[in-house]
Amino acid sequence: MTTIALEAPSVAPTSGTCCAPLVREAADPEAAADLARSFKALGDPTRVRLLSIVAAHDGGEACVCDLTEPVGLSQPTVSHHLKILVDAGLLAREQRGKWAYYSVVPGSLDRLGALLSEAAR
Amino acid sequence: MTTIALEAPSVAPTSGTCCAPLVREAADPEAAADLARSFKALGDPTRVRLLSIVAAHDGGEACVCDLTEPVGLSQPTVSHHLKILVDAGLLAREQRGKWAYYSVVPGSLDRLGALLSEAAR
DNA sequence: GCAATACATCGAAGTTCTTCGATCTGATAC
DNA sequence: GTATCAGATCGAAGAACTTCGATGTATTGC
Numbered sequence: 002m003t004t005i006a007l008e009a010p011s012v013a014p015t016s017g018t019c020c021a022p023l024v025r026e027a028a029d030p031e032a033a034a035d036l037a038r039s040f041k042a043l044g045d046p047t048r049v050r051l052l053s054i055v056a057a058h059d060g061g062e063a064c065v066c067d068l069t070e071p072v073g074l075s076q077p078t079v080s081h082h083l084k085i086l087v088d089a090g091l092l093a094r095e096q097r098g099k100w101a102y103y104s105v106v107p108g109s110l111d112r113l114g115a116l117l118s119e120a121a122r
Numbered sequence: 123m124t125t126i127a128l129e130a131p132s133v134a135p136t137s138g139t140c141c142a143p144l145v146r147e148a149a150d151p152e153a154a155a156d157l158a159r160s161f162k163a164l165g166d167p168t169r170v171r172l173l174s175i176v177a178a179h180d181g182g183e184a185c186v187c188d189l190t191e192p193v194g195l196s197q198p199t200v201s202h203h204l205k206i207l208v209d210a211g212l213l214a215r216e217q218r219g220k221w222a223y224y225s226v227v228p229g230s231l232d233r234l235g236a237l238l239s240e241a242a243r
Numbered sequence: 244g245c246a247a248t249a250c251a252t253c254g255a256a257g258t259t260c261t262t263c264g265a266t267c268t269g270a271t272a273c
Numbered sequence: 274g275t276a277t278c279a280g281a282t283c284g285a286a287g288a289a290c291t292t293c294g295a296t297g298t299a300t301t302g303c
Contacts, residue, residue, distance in 0.1 A: 033170040041165030045291085049154040049161075056241075065250060078292050080251060099249045099300045110238045117235030166261085186280060199262050201281060220270045220279045 039113055042089030047072055048082050052091060055103050062095075062104040160234055163210030168193055169203050173212060176224050183216075183225040 043049060054071055055063045069079050083103055086092040091109050095102045164170060171193055176184045190200050204224055207213040212230050216223045 030167065030171065033174065034167040037165055037167040037170050040161045040170075044158055044162030044165035046151065046155040046158040047291085049158050050151065053154065074291095075293060076250070077252080077294080081291080084251085096250090096299090101250060110241050114235040114238030114240075117231045117238065119235075168261085195261095196263060197280070198264080198282080202261080205281085217269090217280095222280060 036116070039089055039091075042085050042091060043113075045082070045085075047074065047078075048086055051079070051082055052086060052105065055092065056105045062102045064100040064102050066100075068103075157237070160210055163206055163212060164234075166203070168195065168199075169207055172200070172203055173207060173226065176213065177226045183223045185221040185223050187221075189224075 043052075050072055051068055054068060055061070058067060065076060065079055065083065068083075069076050072079060074082075083092060083094070087094050087103075090106055092103050093106050095104070164173075172189055175189060175192055176182070179188060186197060186200055186204065189204075190197050193200060195203075204213060204215070208215050208224075211227055213224050214227050216225070
């Protein structure tokens with residue numbers, strides 16, 4: 002029998018749930034919703050690119066003005082996507098002066114990846 | 123500098139791309155779209171639950187009739203979600219008699235998880 | 244104080260997604 | 274053959290998402 006314990010994100014700052022089963026018996030709806038929220042944040046090409054660009058940027062951080070041109074979208078749209086990534090716990094935002102610096106939350110992608118790999122066993 | 127090579131899914135049956143960078147320099151749009159497609163399939167609570175239930179089911183497979191009641195949705199809706207999971211390369215479909223049996227594609231979740239974990243380094 | 248810059252927030256328009264009932268396709272059984 | 278059952282496919286209705294220009298909010302600089 003496939004007994005796979007997939008932890009809930011805990012990636013999301015607001016998420017209190019932890020260690021909920023994904024593929025144990027029948028993944029309770031709440032844990033499934035938590036997981037889906039995290040994956041939905043990665044389910045848009047623009048957001049994957051933003052994550053990528055931020056991670057590859059000097060110092061591992063970038064401000065909005067660094068990001069609008071590479072993805073070819075307006076500033077409000079980029080801000081919107083960044084907010085979604087922050088809410089998902091994948092990016093961190095730090096205001097310094099009039100700039101907002103975004104960086105990848107250490108371990109956040111790793112944690113999501115571990116959930117999937119663990120689920121596959 | 124954060125130099126993260128994130129391979130393209132290759133999880134999707136139709137996907138020909140492989141070994142595209144996610145967070146190397148600025149994730150090319152095509153690779154980002156490929157990745158986003160895979161994650162979008164996991165970006166819905168119902169689909170996470172379906173995946174979970176299938177994996178936890180006896181023999182690691184289940185037919186549609188086993189799935190409608192647990193998720194509390196109509197048969198067309200469940201079929202629709204299953205198709206999305208199959209298209210994403212996460213589930214396999216096998217017709218036996220008048221039943222269609224769905225099972226988790228071995229290694230598919232693992233592969234996605236590895237992409238994320240690798241991207242986190 | 245005022246002007247300018249960086250960014251967030253606010254509608255609104257267009258698109259996509261989720262869901263359903265109704266219908267169609269195959270396979271089994273008679 | 275016909276009836277029945279499992280499941281896919283087909284619109285359609287409603288919700289959610291993506292995107293934008295316009296506006297609001299801080300912060301810097303004069």
